[in-house]
Amino acid sequence: MANSKVSLKLLIDRSCHKVLFAEAGKVFVDFMLYLSELPLDSFQVIGLLKPEPTWLTQVPLLLTNKSEIPISSEEKYYICLDCRRYISDDTTTICPSCRLYINSEVIYIAPPAVNTSSSDEGGFVKGVVTYMVMYDLVAKPMSTISCITVIIKFNVRKVGALEEKVVDMTMA
Numbered sequence: 646m647a648n649s650k651v652s653l654k655l656l657i658d659r660s661c662h663k664v665l666f667a668e669a670g671k672v673f674v675d676f677m678l679y680l681s682e683l684p685l686d687s688f689q690v691i692g693l694l695k696p697e698p699t700w701l702t703q704v705p706l707l708l709t710n711k712s713e714i715p716i717s718s719e720e721k722y723y724i725c726l727d728c729r730r731y732i733s734d735d736t737t738t739i740c741p742s743c744r745l746y747i748n749s750e751v752i753y754i755a756p757p758a759v760n761t762s763s764s765d766e767g768g769f770v771k772g773v774v775t776y777m778v779m780y781d782l783v784a785k786p787m788s789t790i791s792c793i794t795v796i797i798k799f800n801v802r803k804v805g806a807l808e809e810k811v812v813d814m815t816m817a
Contacts, residue, residue, distance in 0.1 A: 651676075653778075653812045656792075658799065660806040665799055666792075667778040673814075674776045674784045675768035681782075724751045 654668035669677075725731050725740040726749045736748040770776065770784070777787040777795070785791065801807065 649815070651814045653814070655810045655812060656795075657808045657810055658801055658806055659808050660801075660803060663799070664780070665795055665801070665807075666780075668787060669776050669778050669784070671768060671770055671772040671774070671776075674770050674778065677778070677782060677784065678769040720753070722751050722753055723747045724749050 649672065651670070651673045653673060656665045656668070657663070658665055720734065723733050723736055723738075725743060725745060725747045727743040727745050728740060730742055731740050731747055732751065733747040736746065738747045739745070740747050775787045776784045777791055778784045779795075796804070796807075
């Protein structure tokens with residue numbers, strides 16, 4: 646695999662020694678979003694976390710859409726044959742409508758994967774846009790208005806105290 650060079654432009658407030666945001670391209674934002682999809686255990690495997698981190702139980706689930714959670718082929722689902730309105734994963738469940746056991750096995754068929762990308766670029770974000778990456782790793786398309794909003798949000802008093810610094814990273 647070839648080395649990839651990624652540049653970030655940081656907007657720094659020199660008066661309070663704070664990075665306001667980073668200006669990043671598609672490659673960095675895709676990489677950042679890819680890392681957010683990894684299970685937290687994999688960070689321990691690749692050496693980014695110490696063994697048995699105590700904060701793991703306090704981190705919210707990264708997959709928020711239930712359709713993203715893989716369903717094991719071992720799971721079985723059952724339906725009430727009488728009213729056909731309720732399903733369960735336990736054959737001892739009683740249907741609340743007809744009071745019979747929900748015990749007729751059904752086969753789950755996952756919906757086809759939907760391509761939400763409007764281009765064939767691959768990755769999570771579009772390549773022609775420059776992104777603003779905030780301290781909390783929120784990435785949004787960069788615009789003049791969003792830059793002014795961040796400057797106001799961080800209560801920057803002297804625009805002359807702002808400094809732009811380019812950071813080059815190499816991913817091997």
